[in-house]
Amino acid sequence: MNESITIGPSHHNKIYNWKIILAIIVLGAIAGIALLGQATPTGFFTSLPGAIAGEKTIQMTATLDRFPISAKGTYEELVLVYDSPNSVLKIDKSQLDVIGEQTLELRIINFKGKISLDSLNPKLVSLEGEATKFYINGIGQTSDKTVDLTAYGLEVKSLTLSGASLPSFSGEDMTGSISFNNGKVTFNLDAESFEFGPFIGIVRVLETGQVQLEGITNYAKAKGLNIGDELAQGTSTETNEPQTIGELSTPLPVIIPQDVELQETQDNTTETSDEITTQSNEGMVYVIEGHSNEEVQRECIDVGLSKGECEDFLGVE
Amino acid sequence: MSDKIKLKIKPSRIGFLSNYVLAGIFGGAYGGFTFFSEFNIFITILVAAGIAMLLLETEIFLMSKRWHITPEQIYFIDGVVKKNRTGIFLSTMTNVEVRQSGFERFLNVGKIELHGFQKDGPIVIPGVRHPEHVANEIEKIARGQSRAPNT
Numbered sequence: 371m372n373e374s375i376t377i378g379p380s381h382h383n384k385i386y387n388w389k390i391i392l393a394i395i396v397l398g399a400i401a402g403i404a405l406l407g408q409a410t411p412t413g414f415f416t417s418l419p420g421a422i423a424g425e426k427t428i429q430m431t432a433t434l435d436r437f438p439i440s441a442k443g444t445y446e447e448l449v450l451v452y453d454s455p456n457s458v459l460k461i462d463k464s465q466l467d468v469i470g471e472q473t474l475e476l477r478i479i480n481f482k483g484k485i486s487l488d489s490l491n492p493k494l495v496s497l498e499g500e501a502t503k504f505y506i507n508g509i510g511q512t513s514d515k516t517v518d519l520t521a522y523g524l525e526v527k528s529l530t531l532s533g534a535s536l537p538s539f540s541g542e543d544m545t546g547s548i549s550f551n552n553g554k555v556t557f558n559l560d561a562e563s564f565e566f567g568p569f570i571g572i573v574r575v576l577e578t579g580q581v582q583l584e585g586i587t588n589y590a591k592a593k594g595l596n597i598g599d600e601l602a603q604g605t606s607t608e609t610n611e612p613q614t615i616g617e618l619s620t621p622l623p624v625i626i627p628q629d630v631e632l633q634e635t636q637d638n639t640t641e642t643s644d645e646i647t648t649q650s651n652e653g654m655v656y657v658i659e660g661h662s663n664e665e666v667q668r669e670c671i672d673v674g675l676s677k678g679e680c681e682d683f684l685g686v687e
Numbered sequence: 688m689s690d691k692i693k694l695k696i697k698p699s700r701i702g703f704l705s706n707y708v709l710a711g712i713f714g715g716a717y718g719g720f721t722f723f724s725e726f727n728i729f730i731t732i733l734v735a736a737g738i739a740m741l742l743l744e745t746e747i748f749l750m751s752k753r754w755h756i757t758p759e760q761i762y763f764i765d766g767v768v769k770k771n772r773t774g775i776f777l778s779t780m781t782n783v784e785v786r787q788s789g790f791e792r793f794l795n796v797g798k799i800e801l802h803g804f805q806k807d808g809p810i811v812i813p814g815v816r817h818p819e820h821v822a823n824e825i826e827k828i829a830r831g832q833s834r835a836p837n838t
Binding site for chain 2: 389
């Protein structure tokens with residue numbers, strides 16, 4: 371008898387066999403992937419909003435106990451607040467240092483250069499670059515030419531970098547919290563390694579000594595966390611080691627703390643200027659030949675420069 | 688052959704209820720998975736392929752298999768485009784049996800086994816609606832007492 375017309379029990383069992391195998395494969399795969407998702411330490415794969423996974427950039431907010439980085443670039447705005455007597459910042463050849471109990475707020479617009487945060491204490495800031503406009507305690511300072519700004523190990527109360535564009539970061543023993551997509555996903559670090567891609571946004575060094583990042587990146591990685599498409603963006607890190615301010619190898623300047631009050635300094639210079647000028651000095655602390663009172667007031671006196679420093683600053687021989 | 692056909696038997700769709708139930712289980716499991724988890728393209732393709740295989744098997748079987756019974760022979764016709772026909776003389780048959788599980792009895796579906804002297808075992812016609820009635824008709828035809836032209 372032709373086998374094709376005999377649909378015997380053995381043949382029928384084979385029909386059921388492939389269905390049983392199919393059922394095991396399909397249901398096993400569904401159960402397996404569902405269990406794998408639940409077994410992820412952070413539950414990240416199950417809680418990750420689809421919008422994040424699909425987007426090339428990730429909104430990230432991080433608060434870290436330290437942020438050892440040295441980055442060269444252009445910053446829209448840089449606000450430094452410091453009051454330590456040992457803190458000094460050089461503007462061209464002049465030195466802007468804290469006198470007495472004074473708190474200085476230096477706001478620099480369109481800073482172009484390198485900024486470094488200390489690897490252990492983010493409140494120790496080094497910067498080296500140039501800007502065309504800056505404000506000291508809210509008083510604007512402008513110049514036709516760019517002004518060099520330099521500081522090494524400047525101990526700040528707070529620092530805000532707006533419009534910062536930082537390279538990829540990778541750090542060990544990082545502690546803090548990170549949230550993505552406006553807090554929809556949060557992640558805590560406890561002395562763990564943390565890595566993220568090129569970052570654009572705001573960096574704040576808070577008075578508490580913590581560093582707050584708020585902006586966008588394209589990937590972030592930590593133990594149990596893997597977000598974003600790292601491979602699509604090329605190399606993930608530029609260096610394996612955290613970068614420190616040691617890269618600014620210029621020796622630290624010697625700072626001589628000034629005990630005198632700011633007003634006294636201005637009075638002394640007034641007397642000196644009286645002797646060398648014939649220009650009207652009514653209401654002026656001192657005057658500089660070849661420069662208007664308004665310019666001297668704006669460029670030197672408001673900044674706190676002495677007459678000699680002012681002459682250097684304005685290029686008077 | 689067609690003018691002598693006393694009984695035409697084709698499998699019933701309800702005889703493949705297990706395929707539909709399994710496809711439903713796949714769909715339900717996939718729905719639960721996507722509800723509680725993220726969309727997964729691998730699972731989607733696997734479930735779609737599984738359901739398609741089950742439904743296609745049912746439809747192809749229903750379209751391609753026929754059993755025609757004449758006073759002399761039982762013919763098995765197989766194929767959708769290309770058809771094969773094989774016949775066995777009823778005179779070689781010894782008995783007709785109906786097999787039903789409890790659930791098949793509830794649905795009034797079953798398989799008919801035609802036992803005889805075939806070395807490959809009985810002829811099995813699966814998924815037959817009203818199997819008792821059809822088995823009786825086959826017996827009547829075999830005895831040359833057929834009255835029903837079709838089922």
